Amino acid sequence: MADDDRVAVKTYVPRYQKERWQAQADALEMSQSEFVRTMVQAGRQEFEIPSDQSKTGPSAGTESATDDEFADRILEVLDRKGVLGWDDLVEALVDDVEADLDAELQRLQDENTIRYSGRDGGYVLTTDD
Template sequence: MTDDDRVAVKTYVPRYQKEHWREHADELEMSQSEFVRTMVQAGRREFEVPSAGESTRTESAPEPDGDDEFDDRILAVLDRRGALGWDDLVDALIDDVEDELDATLQRLQDENLVRYSGRDGGYVLTNDE
């Protein structure tokens, strides 16, 4: 395989996030794949951001201060729901984690990597049988 060979990258995101990305990609006149590639590169120190009708420009991204993934979750919840107090923010984050856990467990069961065992009292790896 050479550096120019293309390979697929697959990820799972909440439906609202995909829709938000699609809208943003449309605004930039990009495909969703092109948008995700560009935004991933934008998360790196040096990057180029193509804009509709503009040439590419180089910008620097700020250095992250904390856990980017958790920061993104908080920002997404606040963007989706508006101002939230501490308890409501905790509840919203827990809801997001529960939704993600449910979807991930379903996918892992569909791929036959885990299963629910009443006998063992929870989810188990299928290769442990």
């Protein structure tokens, strides 16, 4: 199988989450699949998982700048929203990433660095034209 062959990935989320993702995808004029792919990639870039799988907790080894940034985001969300359970904390962090992504995509489009291409089904560098 070639690296660019497409394969299905299946996950299960609560109905309200799927509906929220669909509404956000519609607002961005994206398919739900493209929206989920974009959010996963954005999340992977923002919250890089350490490659040392032998860590057993946050105090194991030296924290990276990404770990510190992620911890700061968690603290900021809790400070802003108060007590949150796991699902609410995840949702708040995802909402923050989505807002950051939206703002950054807008800035890059304003600078003419990227553009949304319906033909290509996503964002492309303007240097590819």
